[in-house]
Each structure stands twice: as C-alpha cells, then as structure tokens.
Amino acid sequence: MKNMTKIIMASTLAISALAAGCQTTPGSTTPSTQPITSDILQAHNWQLVDAKRSNGEKVSQLFYDPAKPLTLNFMEVDGNNLVSFMNTCNNIAASYEVVNGDVQLGHGRSTMMACPEPQASFDTATLATVDGKYSLGKNANNVPVLTITNANQVVQFKAVAKTQ
Structure with missing residues (x-):
C-alpha cells in the first residue's frame, strides 16, 4: 500500500509539473518586459484582436466588420500626445500621457x-x-500585444505597421 501511495504521489507531481509547463496557449501574451512609454505606443498602430467582458463573453459591438477592426494610432502632434481611433464612424481622438508606465487618457x-x-x-x-x-x-x-483591462472587460491589440 505504501508503494502504491508513493506511485500515486509521484504521478500527481509529474502531471502537475507537465501541466504547469504547458499552460501557454498560441494567442496568449507573456508578461511585460519593458515599461510602456510614448515611444513604444507610437512605434506601431495597435489593431484589435480580442475583447471579452468580465464574464468571458465577446464584446460583439467591436467586431461588426472584421475588414475594419478598431485600430489605435498613438502620435505626437505639435508637441502633444494624441491617440486617434481608426475605423470608427465618427472621427474620435483623445490626448494621452504616460505617467510612471500608466497610460492616462484625456477627454475624448x-x-x-x-x-x-x-x-x-x-x-x-x-x-x-x-x-x-x-x-x-x-x-x-x-x-507586441497591448492589453487594456478595466472592471468590465479585457481587450488586446496587436502591433501592426503604421499607415500613412
């Protein structure tokens, strides 16, 4: 019986170790290795790839036209940081600052x-x-993947080349 207990415990530990090593899924992101700066945000456009509510449900309003995904364009205009939201019906933009690695948006x-x-x-x-x-x-x-998390949802944007 002692040998059976040892075998079960060893098997459990081996399976746990394997499971811990295999938890990365193809679309998952790795933890941040660098702080967010305006330079990093402005180096790319950021195209929406995933948006889920806290209950796991997809934010369907953001995916009505797959050919025109929501894309964020961070830029500097006349010395001011601005983010514009591409593929929206209205022209939408907001000022932004990066303070201690946190992005703070101004009024849209x-x-x-x-x-x-x-x-x-x-x-x-x-x-x-x-x-x-x-x-x-x-x-x-x-x-690079930019993730935005709030109380209602988690959204991911992949880096894409800047468009002119």
Missing part, C-alpha cells in the same frame, strides 16, 4: 455624425474599451 473628442447601427454601437464601445490599465506583452509569434 468626436465629430457628431448620426451614425447608423451597428456603427453607432461600435463608436460607443470604442470609448469604453480604451479606458483602463494598459500593459505590454508579446504573443506566441513574438508580436
């Missing part, structure tokens, strides 16, 4: 076009999505 500015559904919901979801704690990691393909 938007044109006031009467957008039809589902574009109107996309615009509303966009502003709710970018408010939160920003962190930087990399996916399984070593592509």
Whole structure:
C-alpha cells in the first residue's frame, strides 16, 4: 500500500509539473518586459484582436466588420500626445500621457455624425474599451500585444505597421 501511495504521489507531481509547463496557449501574451512609454505606443498602430467582458463573453459591438477592426494610432502632434481611433464612424481622438508606465487618457473628442447601427454601437464601445490599465506583452509569434483591462472587460491589440 505504501508503494502504491508513493506511485500515486509521484504521478500527481509529474502531471502537475507537465501541466504547469504547458499552460501557454498560441494567442496568449507573456508578461511585460519593458515599461510602456510614448515611444513604444507610437512605434506601431495597435489593431484589435480580442475583447471579452468580465464574464468571458465577446464584446460583439467591436467586431461588426472584421475588414475594419478598431485600430489605435498613438502620435505626437505639435508637441502633444494624441491617440486617434481608426475605423470608427465618427472621427474620435483623445490626448494621452504616460505617467510612471500608466497610460492616462484625456477627454475624448468626436465629430457628431448620426451614425447608423451597428456603427453607432461600435463608436460607443470604442470609448469604453480604451479606458483602463494598459500593459505590454508579446504573443506566441513574438508580436507586441497591448492589453487594456478595466472592471468590465479585457481587450488586446496587436502591433501592426503604421499607415500613412
């Protein structure tokens, strides 16, 4: 009986060790290896790849047109940091600062076009999505991934080349 107990315990430990080593999924991100700076944010555009509510449900309003994903464009304009939200119905932008590695957005500015559904919901979801704690990691393909977490959702953007 003692030998059986030892075998079961050894098997349990071996399986636990294997499981701990295999917890990375292909789309997962690794912990941040560098602090977030304006230079890092401005080096790429950031294209939405995933958005889930706290209950795990997909934020469907952000995915109504897969050909035109929400994309963040961080830039400097006349010495001021600005982020514009690409592929929205209205032109939406906000000032931002990076303070001690935390991204702080100013008030969002938007044109006031009467957008039809589902574009109107996309615009509303966009502003709710970018408010939160920003962190930087990399996916399984070593592509930078910007994650924004707030009380309601977790959203991930992959780095893509800047467009002109």
